[in-house]
Amino acid sequence: xxxxxxxxxxxxxxxxxxxxxxxxxxxxxxxxxxxxxxxxxxxxxxxxxxxxxxxxxxxxxxxxxxxxxxxxxxx
Numbered sequence: 001x002x003x004x005x006x007x008x009x010x011x012x013x014x015x016x017x018x019x020x021x022x023x024x025x026x027x028x029x030x031x032x033x034x035x036x037x038x039x040x041x042x043x044x045x046x047x048x049x050x051x052x053x054x055x056x057x058x059x060x061x062x063x064x065x066x067x068x069x070x071x072x073x074x075x
Contacts, residue, residue: 001028002038003047003070012053012061013039039064047073 005011005019016039017030042048047070053063 002035002042002064003066003073006048006064006066007071010053010063010065012055012063014061016064042070046070 001020001023002016005016005023011019013032013036017032017035020028020030039048039050043050043064047067049065049067050062051065052060055061
């Protein structure tokens, strides 16, 4: 679900959680305790890249981007 969410655009962790809740019509409630370890695993597996960017609220956040391998794996 994370890979499908990032197929549209790069997002920061909170944005990913919100998007998953929206897409699932709030069936899935995403908490940081499970989301961020999953993002780290996907990044270590080479499916995601990340970079620090400024958010729309002028804060710094780590944005996650699908890698070439991630685009192939999203199904």
